Amino acid sequence: MNTRPRVAVIDYGMGNLHSVLRAWQHIGADAQLVHTPPEIRDADALVFPGQGAIVDAMRLLRRTGFDQAICDWVGEDRPFFGVCLGFQALFEHSEEGDTEGLGVFKGSVRRFQVDPGLKIPHMGWNAVSFEPGAPYTEGLVSGEDQFYFVHSYYVEPATSSLKLFETDYGGKFVSGICSGRCIATQFHPEKSQAKGLHLYRNFLTTL
């Protein structure tokens, strides 16, 4: 009998999902790549990864039908984890290519401004802050534990209540959100060694 949580990782053609898949498998999930919306029906959780250009991502999401599937899934408050582009695409609009997003949440995606000394992309390890007792953060230390980022655009949610994580890069930006059983992060937990796997595990234990 297989009692491991079934985690469906959406493969919609936006690059390498090897690490994401392996990370979930590593912490004990029955993780599989899914290529069409019907395949997610029996999953316990949906993982929405992604990197690259949001214009291409949105085009592929619409072509595969995952655009609607993701909106429905989050709308039904089923467990969901978005990463990087899979975080940004949840919002209404991105400055990157003036692209319309999924609009699951109100807000937009903006480009970092080139201040003196501020490199773009924001690439590397940075600390993440959160409120005491915030969901999925058990065992993590706010403001100290670092995660791996690589992005040139950041999310600006319209409602502050969505904010789960905050990070400083030439000013504070929202590096993760949470709404019901939906969590999404700008950083890559699957690239963040023990701390990243810890966050995935915290999510997995809620399933």
Next chain:
Amino acid sequence: MLSVRIIPCLDVHAGRVVKGVNFVNLIDAGDPVEQAKAYEQQGADELVFLDITASSDERNTMIDVVERTASECFMPLTVGGGLRNLDNIRDMLNAGADKLSLNTAAVLDPDLISKASAKFGNQCIVVAIDAKKIAGENRWEVFTHGGRKPTGRDAVAWANEVVARGAGEILLTSMDADGTKAGYDNALNRAISEAVEVPVIASGGAGTLDHLADAILAGHASAVLAASIFHFGTYTIQEAKQHLQAKGLPVRL
């Protein structure tokens, strides 16, 4: 605050680590996967595999190494060496590499940078620049083919071009400093870092922990790559990070 990255580099030949570190407890010190895991344990921020395999027949060996590493190490992995076209790049990404480093191929065909960046995203395209100082001038010339061929290109101009074409990061090696253990060429690091908005990884010349700090403080690099000072066990990654922290630099401990 964004941490300064410390990035060990492993030379891999036909699937085996060439100058590996003598970590204790390694069953097979020549296995790139074991070396990668050891560096992950030490807290390396990223890892670079440089494939120095001469023949393209052995490309599949490297793909296998990358696949096995990505299955066991959950840290960013860059692969460089011998990548010539979009197919090579896609194969490495599918195997689990996060970033690809292009060097000679980028100079021979600069469109490859544009195409690769458009197809896979600029976050995964690193352009490696090997630069040598032009005697008597405050300029550097770009070399290819492992530093054997001069290109006549100015390093700063080339850096600007690769970024305009979509490189997300520059891996900058000073050919003058490489192998000397006398420190990075920080005039070069600063010239490139100040010219482009993307992060620059300083490479070539690290012999002491002060050299690492200088590459950031004087060279304005975002990250430091080093091979021999870690491989030969002179310093651990942790010691390097503690040193940078003592110098007031943000690190991930």
